Amino acid sequence: MKRAVQIALAAAAVGLGFWLWTVLFPTPENAIRSRLHDLAKALSFKSGSGMVAQAFSSQKAAEFFTSDVDVEVNLTGYEPISLHGRDEVLQIAMASRSRLTALKVEFPDINITLGADKQTAKVNLTGKATVPGERDISAQEFNFKLKKVNGKWLIYQVETVRTLSSRAPLGQREASSAPIIFFTAES
């Protein structure tokens, strides 16, 4: 019995050590994944937050991008948006906060391809945005390009991906993609 307890304790210590190792020394993929989840949190905001808090979190969101970031967003039913530089990203982040009462951003699917130098990465992900209290969701596929700057992964290019390529038939009203969503969204 004593022996069994010793073995169990040793196994728990090894498991704890492994977990600590992964937290303290994450792989590049895990580091990128963690950064993107932090970005989603920074882009999200709750209703009733003050101007200073909103400006602070917008600034925090902008810090995930390089100073010369290129953003090309082309969403169905909206004018294409082209941004260059962190300041323009910051302006858009601020503007979205003034238009919406609240927003929750998530990246439920993240596929990471590391560059050969392990200092750059391409990420294909799904962005999901919901306004708390409302049922509708917005979902869009994106390609991000990241590079490691001073030990931090920063986004230097963002572009939308059209899941359905080629043209859609004419004569339609505003298109609806009818996303279907897992009950158990994977992280």
Add this chain to the structure above:
Amino acid sequence: MNTMEPAAPGARFPGWLRIVLIGRKPKRTLVRALFLAAFCFVLFKFFIFKFIVLPVRIEGYSMFPTYRDWGVNFVYRLAYRHSEPQRGDVVGIRMAGPSIMLMKRIVGLPGETIAFEHGRLLVNGKEIEEPYLKHHSPAPFMDPVKLGPDQYYVIGDNRMNSDAGRIDRDRIVGKVVL
């Protein structure tokens, strides 16, 4: 000699039913039941609902009235393991992954040329009947689109309010089953 004893006055179940339902040792039965429940939970959550059938909640009107907003359905992932998707199949189409999918009907198969005229589907220049459509609309129009060897053309049943386009085979997660 077989005997049958009457249930004690006030007992909720006869003795044999009690044994069938909760066993001779209820505590042991409870432990077994908990283990079984945990096993089923793990089996469904991490295997069946991940690799075989994906439970989905439908959001939007692109497949209306065949599938209604906020409805619940399943995507069978193994449907195209030994066969290819067919025209008329309703499929789940992944974005970056299967957490959020588009739900569309396949109307064009690899190598075909797809067009729409007055809401009628033309495949390689010939009109194709679409029995699954409950409402025919005079729109949409679309000039012919030639599909690649690994491409499908998908569109929602609510033709006036549905996105449409080509998708590669590897984007099809599975077939919507109900």
